[in-house]
Amino acid sequence: MSGYKTLQCILLLLFVYPLYSQNHWDDYIHEKTVKSTYRIFGDNVNLRESDNLKSKVKKKLSMGAVVTILAKTNQIMEQDSVKEYWYQVKSEKDTGYIWGGLIADYSFTLEKNIVLCRNLGVKRSTLELKLIQGDKLLTQTKWESGAVSNENWSHKIYPASQFSPSPKFLFGLSYFVFSEIENGSTNEQLISISSDSKFVSHFSWNLGSCDPPTCGESWLVFPGETLPVDPKKKRKVTKGKTNTIQELTHIFDIDNANSHEYFTSEYKWDGTNFQKKESQ
DSSP: OOHHHHHHHHHIIIIIGGGGOOSTTTTOOOOOOTTOEEEBOSSSEEEESSSSTTSOEEEEEOTTOEEEEEEEEEEEEEETTEEEEEEEEEETTEEEEEEGGGBOSEEEEETTEEEEEEEOHHHHTEEEEEEEETTEEEEEEEEEOOSBOSSSOEEEEEOGGGSSSOOSEEEEEEEEEEOSSSSEEEEEEEEEEOTTSOEEEEEEEESEEEETTEEEEEEEEOTTOEEOOBGGGTBOOEEOOTTEEEEEEEEEETTEEEEEEEEEEEEEEOSSOEEEEEEO
16 A cells, blocks of 8 residues: 555544544533523524423523523433433523523624534534524534534634635634544634625544554644744645645654654635645
């Protein structure tokens, strides 16, 4: 097997297989954090007197409304293969109960807009995004992510002006994905928002993963950036390319200081999507 094919197999093991573990996390139910604030993911959501669908509705909550989690109940409900707890929450001066599947797991602002993210659980292995302005839905999307925990959510806004013609926004959403070969790893999904406020989901990349003794780590290099040389890792300098995101992956053996291989994937911006091109 050629060195290139060998490297592809290693990448598959380290960066693809962890995303699609089967059966290992079937009983896991992700949770919201008590005393933390969240936004409502659904529209016209009922705030109820108790933790069941037959209880009296106290008020309606619009999409994007802020609630504080007061307590997690022992009641679990499953709808459309999404299984979550009921929570006692506070909305302004009112206290009541909401099923967790109607609450966003993560959110952040983009100028006058808000991005809402919902984890559909290990059975669906899917993430769903909504872009709203006020309580109005502008667009939404979803993608297969693997079995995602509710740990370590984060996001990064990238300068969209680096690309021509530039999208309205470009950001990365990071989340923790369980795997069979280790506890899990952090992935980032690159997403743009077009001039007409539509989500375009591009590619995901794995910041790092290990199946000892083989490990891997990756970096993204944007136009105008330079990833400096690293003699210890035998990494050469990587300079940014026009209208291109470069993903540089380093495969190494933790038991062999001289074992270093590098693989580059290029994502060329065509005005709408990033088209992938691989080279060694």
